[in-house]
Amino acid sequence: MRLREVWKGAKERDISRMKSLLKFITCGSVDDGKSTLIGHMLYDAKLIFADQEKALELDSKIGSREGKIDYSLLLDGLMAEREQGITIDVAYRYFTTEKRSFIVADTPGHEEYTRNMAVGASFADVAVILVDATQGMLIQTRRHIRICSLMGIKHFVFAINKMDLVHYDKNIYDKISRDIKRFVGEFDVDSIKMIPVSATEGDNVTKHSFKMLWYQEETLLEYLEDIELINFSKQEEFLMAVQRVSRPNHNFRGFQGQINAGEVSVGDDIIVLPSGEHAKVSGIYVTDQEVKTAQMGQPVTIQLDSEIDISRGCVICKNTSMKVTGIFTSKLFWMDEEALIPGRNYWIKLGTKILPAAVMNIKYKIDVNSGEQIPAEHIYKNELAVCDVILSEKCAVDIFDHNKDLGSFIFINRVSNMTSACGTVMHTLRRSDNLVWHETDITKKIRSEQKNQKTRTVWFTGLSGSGKSTLANELEKQLVAMGRHTMLLDGDNIRMGLNKNLGFTEVDRVENIRRIAEVAKLMNDAGLIVLTAFISPYEKDRENAREIIGDDFFEVYVSTSLEECERRDVKGLYKKARNGEIPNFTGITSPYEVPKSPNLIIDTKEITLDDAVSLLIEKLEENERNNV
């Protein structure tokens, strides 16, 4: 009966009073006990649904540490994690107390999964960082503080955990607190709090500890219930990145987005960035309700009084400090297995805008422990660096400290589509700011990646009339349709120009092939896929071409028989050769040396053109995978 009354009270409060939402992250080094802490918080607060509790006790018995309830099993959801006993990805948990709704991102401590920890940090307003009292601050602890700060967290709570293992000793707690304060001093934080806890025993998690009477301040849960996050007295100017343009009919044109800062009202004068054009707000909808005024955080559709050019990625604002720029300095956290190479082209997503961008220059790496600035050529996974970024066009950019939404970005690898990095804008730059490109030259790899492809020279060899040119032509059409960048070299564009001084003697034929191979190589270096269609009858010449072109060489032997070629005789050349009108004609009066180990053999009598092209594409892709 008493329980029922409690629930009834809770229900009334729940329905009548809407609460605020606090998103926090828990992090710290491996085995600091993050999952256990949150598990215990939920358990103590009786916030676990009964059958999950049952499952927990059951799971605990099967794979437990000493038969006690293992609270971390509540959070470590993936099978791989349970088997390894570590947390590899962020787990989100939800609970409500009388005062607040909470979302907890429980994040991995293991170094290999630092990027998953950064995901949790980007989501949170408060960081609860666990420090093992038996170990003090570790490398990972420092790294996590740095990353939380990079991702924009301004409120830090340090739970000095495992106090039970150090006999609840105040001196140890004090020493660790001093170390932390000294370390955090260099960051821009709004609040910092220390709490001595034991996650397994429950001291100061939700209940005050009788073992640490020297600590009389809030428990962890109490602190999280009361912490104030937003300073509403600070007046921010209106800003909104346009997500999409809504045009259901000719009479309605609205710009949809979620307001990033400030307030907007009907009748306000606004500026559109990057164009700088002005207009007046003529209508505002918050979702499906027409309103006079809307504020930060609300999803809106805004109508303007004039037909100015606005598309996704533009920013609508009032008087703003935002800059329109193509270059800025940023902090970058690298998350990809493939290292960052200056000059390489990536997609950048900045606000709601996606465009090509590159890192011009790595200014320095930041050592995650000491904060020391180290010169660097490349940035590897889990490293932090300060870099100058150049965009392919100017757009509206804000400083991260000023606006989190419009001052943050991700880099996307243009080949793998992986989210390679995330970053924050420190300050914008002008072209006149004496910028220098990083010393790294633009290489073949960078050129081909810019074109989203692997370079190849597909070398078709075979008798006259075997179908080389037809195949090369069709393959090129297919590649272009797939968005690739190609060049076809054949008799028409080589013999008429570059090689017009060459005849058909053996010396000239050797020189002909040599020049074609050199041109193909240059074009490969330019990042192109090259297709060549020449009889190239001598093994020695093809070997020479292979040597010049290198790994990109992909030999296709068009093996259509002499009989069939002669039957086709498209250009009437076989007839002339048989009549002795053409000297040195391959197959008739001059030999054709069959390739010993071509990458692919195609007999155009046996296979249709469509099938041959499909086969070529398939083999090329296979070759790409095996020959990266």
Add this chain to the structure above:
Amino acid sequence: MRELTHLEQLEAEAIYIMREVAAECEKPVMLYSIGKDSSVMLHLAMKAFYPEKPPFPFLHIDTTWKFKEMITFRDETAKKLGIEMLVYTNMDGVKQGINPFNHGSAYTDIMKTQALKQALDMYGFTAAFGGGRRDEEKSRAKERVFSFRNAQHAWDPKNQRPEMWRLYNTKVNKGESIRVFPLSNWTEKDIWQYIRQENIDIVPLYYAKERPVVYRDGNIIMVDDDRMKLNSGEKIEMKKVRFRTLGCYPLTGGVESKADTLDAIIEETLQAITSERTSRVIDHEAAGSMERRKREGYF
């Protein structure tokens, strides 16, 4: 300026996600399961694009074993809102006579998982919204809002793309597709509170009413049509029951309840002593079963 309530924040987040997908993904679709989460998601979609209709179709995977009231509700909702509702059934499975009584987990695989893959492939959808919530189950708690599936529609939980701030990366590789969960951060309670706040229509099965049921393996199963065969010893009883989740009627356990108003349902939810998915029979099979099925392509 004021602090938004937590429901306003959740609503704004879901709408932001939907607009991002509409703007960036080539061919999106919203899965519609007729349940309360789908009803909330549909409602949010109507609000997100207003006065425009949602710029994508809706898709219901019909196993042919849904409650009759669900199908009626689906058709009426689509008509009332003027949205495009695609319905897909794995006819191959129907021909083979696959049913929930005789085929157990194979039934779920063939009529739900396979059917969904077939439908997505047939229409060539590159992104599909689902109403999954992270509070439902432990492996869901770790899934990103934008969750990638390979050409076989499988999920690789160990290699999820990092998702930073609200900067969703929607670029897909050849053959890949995305599942998008705009309700990721909602809890069951949030869903009910929002339904109440917004006055959203839901299938009447959620409200307690006298219904013909049998007790089977600790579950209360409603006898929705004569395809339901009784085992020896079972008898049909009229009980006041309601359903906390909706699916195929032979696989959906009801709860005895007097809650026949929204407020009563919310009160019951607040007092909930069993978490929601308990009433889905398939989830009991083994610890980790949900993750395993998702790796195989279950939504």
